[in-house]
Amino acid sequence: MAREKRIDMVILGLLSHEERSGYDIKKQIDGAISFFWKGSFGNIYPALKDLESGGLIERNASNSGPREKHTYRITEAGAEALKQWLRNEQSVNELRYETLLKLFFSGCDDRKTALKNIAAFRKKVEADLAILKGYAANLEKVREESADHTYYYLTALFGIKSYEAYLEWCETAEKTIKS
Amino acid sequence: MAREKRIDMVILGLLSHEERSGYDIKKQIDGAISFFWKGSFGNIYPALKDLESGGLIERNASNSGPREKHTYRITEAGAEALKQWLRNEQSVNELRYETLLKLFFSGCDDRKTALKNIAAFRKKVEADLAILKGYAANLEKVREESADHTYYYLTALFGIKSYEAYLEWCETAEKTIKS
DNA sequence: GAGGACATATATCATATTGATATATCACCT
DNA sequence: AGGTGATATATCAATATGATATATGTCCTC
Numbered sequence: 001m002a003r004e005k006r007i008d009m010v011i012l013g014l015l016s017h018e019e020r021s022g023y024d025i026k027k028q029i030d031g032a033i034s035f036f037w038k039g040s041f042g043n044i045y046p047a048l049k050d051l052e053s054g055g056l057i058e059r060n061a062s063n064s065g066p067r068e069k070h071t072y073r074i075t076e077a078g079a080e081a082l083k084q085w086l087r088n089e090q091s092v093n094e095l096r097y098e099t100l101l102k103l104f105f106s107g108c109d110d111r112k113t114a115l116k117n118i119a120a121f122r123k124k125v126e127a128d129l130a131i132l133k134g135y136a137a138n139l140e141k142v143r144e145e146s147a148d149h150t151y152y153y154l155t156a157l158f159g160i161k162s163y164e165a166y167l168e169w170c171e172t173a174e175k176t177i178k179s
Numbered sequence: 180m181a182r183e184k185r186i187d188m189v190i191l192g193l194l195s196h197e198e199r200s201g202y203d204i205k206k207q208i209d210g211a212i213s214f215f216w217k218g219s220f221g222n223i224y225p226a227l228k229d230l231e232s233g234g235l236i237e238r239n240a241s242n243s244g245p246r247e248k249h250t251y252r253i254t255e256a257g258a259e260a261l262k263q264w265l266r267n268e269q270s271v272n273e274l275r276y277e278t279l280l281k282l283f284f285s286g287c288d289d290r291k292t293a294l295k296n297i298a299a300f301r302k303k304v305e306a307d308l309a310i311l312k313g314y315a316a317n318l319e320k321v322r323e324e325s326a327d328h329t330y331y332y333l334t335a336l337f338g339i340k341s342y343e344a345y346l347e348w349c350e351t352a353e354k355t356i357k358s
Numbered sequence: 359g360a361g362g363a364c365a366t367a368t369a370t371c372a373t374a375t376t377g378a379t380a381t382a383t384c385a386c387c388t
Numbered sequence: 389a390g391g392t393g394a395t396a397t398a399t400c401a402a403t404a405t406g407a408t409a410t411a412t413g414t415c416c417t418c
Contacts, residue, residue, distance in 0.1 A: 005374065006277060013284035023396050036279040040376055045398060068383085069396060079287070086288050089299040091277035098185060098270035100215040100334045105192035107327035108258070109265045114330065120268040148286035151293065154352045155279045158345075165344035166337075173333045184403065202367050222404055224369060247412085248367060359418105366413070374405075384395070 006092075007039055007047045008056075012082040015057060015074040017148075022048055023069070032135065032152060035128070035159050048072060056081055103173075111177050118177075122170040129163040132156050185271075186218055186226045187235075191261040194236060194253040196327075201227055202248070211314065211331060214307070214338050227251060235260055282352075290356050297356075301349045308342040311335050 010033065014025055022044050029039035051057045056078035060071045074082075099121040106114035136156040143149045189212065193204055201223050208218035230236045235257035239250045253261075278300045285293035315335040322328045 006280065007375085009284075010280065013280075013287065016284070016287050021396075022398095027395095033280070033283065036274045036276040036283075038273065038275075038376080040378095041396095041398075042377075042400080043375055082284065083288050086281050086284065086292050086296070089295055091281060091296065091300070093276045093278050093300070093303070094217065095215045095274060096217075097215040097272045097337075099272050100337055101185065101189065101192075101212070102265050102270060103330055104212065104215075104334050105188075105195070105261065105265065106330045107325065108192065108195050109262050111326070113265050116268055117265070117270065121270070121272070124272070146286065147290070150355060151282050151285045154355060155283050157351065158276075158279055158348050161344045161348045162341055165340045169337050169340045172336065176329060176333060186404080200367075201369095205367095217405080219405055220367095220369075221371085221406075225403095361416105361418085363416085364414085367411085368409105370409080371407085372405100373407105374403100376401100376403075378400085378402105380397105380399080382396085385393090387392085388390085 005043075005047060005050075006037070007043045008051060009082060009085045010037060010039055011044065011047055011051060011072075012056060012074055012078050012085075015072055016079060016082060019060060019071040019073045021069050021071045024071075032155075035132070036155065051078070114177055115174060118170055118173055122167065125163050125166045125170070129160065129167070132159045132163065136160060184222075184226065184229075185216070186222045187230060188261060188264045189216060189218055190223065190226055190230060190251075191235060191253055191257050191264075194251055195258060195261060198239060198250040198252045200248050200250045203250070211334075214311070215334065230257070293356055294353060297349055297352055301346065304342050304345045304349070308339065308346070311338045311342065315339060 010029060011025055014020060014028055020028070022041070025044055025048075026039060026041060029037070029044075033039075048057070052059055052072070055075060057072045057074055060073060099117055102117050103114060106117070136153060139149055139153040139156060143153055189208060190204055193199060193207055199207070201220070204223055204227075205218060205220060208216070208223075212218075227236070231238055231251070234254060236251045236253055239252060278296055281296050282293060285296070315332060318328055318332040318335060322332055
C-alpha cells in the first residue's frame, strides 16, 4: 500500500476548529502549515469528497451567499480518526533539499557554482526566518489564551531553530569551500 | 507542468563518477543521500530508460557475470545537463514533517499525546545523528583527497547541525508543554 | 547436499502528490 | 465599462512512493 493520505488528517485537523471550504483549507495550509507540510487543490478537493463519502466530514447546505461555496464540518467519526492518527507515534519526517543535492555533486563543476548555490540558499533562509519570527512573536502574545496557540508557537519555534542552524552552517560551508 | 524530474539529476550525478546499475544507484541513494533526497526503484528504472533514449547516458554491454545486470555510463550531453542543473540557483527545499503536523493539531487531544510524539521524534533524531556523526568523522579523514569529499562532508555537517538544533528544540518543547 | 535466509537485480502497479490550467463569479478601482 | 486580483471549484499530466512480483546468486547450517 502506498503511504496513507496525510492530507486527510490536515483537513480533519483544520475542520476540528471551524467549518471551512476547500478554498479556505488551501489558504490555511499555505499560511502557517506550509513550512512543514504542503497541500494543493489537486489533493484537497478529491480528499474532501472521499472524507465525505467515508462519513468523516459532512457538507453544509450551500451557503446563503450568491457564490458557489460549500463548507464542511467534522463528524464524530472524523474527530475519532484524527485522534487515532495523533496517537500513532510513527511519523514520516523527511527533507527534500535540492540545495544539498547540488552541493553533493558540486565536484562536477568549479567551486563558484557551489558558493552561488549556498548564497541563494542563505538568502531564502534569511527571508523565511524573518517571516517565522514575526509569526512566532504574534503567537507568544496570545499563548495564554489556549493550548492550541502553544502548539502553533512550538511549530514556529522549530522552524526558527532550524533556520538559525542553517545560517550557521552556511558560514562554515562557505569558509570551508573557499579555503 | 509538474515539477522537473530531479531523479534524473541524482542519477547523472552518481554516474558522473562511475558506471553503475539501477540497483547500485538505489543503494547509493539509500546511503549518503537519503537524508536529503529519496529515490525508489519505481522512479529509478523508468528514469534510466528515459535518460538513455534522451542520449544523456549509455548502456554498457551486459556484464560478463552470470546474472542479468546492465550498467550505465554518462555521456558528454549528460555531463553538460548535470552542469546546467548545478548552475541553476533555483532549488526546491522542503520539509515534510508529520511530527510537526501532529504537534500543530495536538490541541485535539491531551498533552500526553503531544509529549509521546516528541519523545518518538527525539529518539529517531538521536539515532540518525549518531549515524551522521560516524559518517562525517570518516569523511573528515579523507577530505584532503578530493574536493568531492569536502562536499560530502558538508552535506553531512548540515544534517548534524540540523539534528542538534532539533534536539535543543525537543527540550524546549517538552518543558513548554509540561508547564 | 538440501534447505533457509538474505543480498542482488529488474520491473511494474495502485495510490498520492504536485503544479498547472480551466472556468466562472465577485469586489474594487479608475 | 473595463481591468485587476481575490474567491471558488475542478481536473489532468507528470512525478514520486511504497509495495509486490519474480528470479538468481551467495553463504551458512544441519
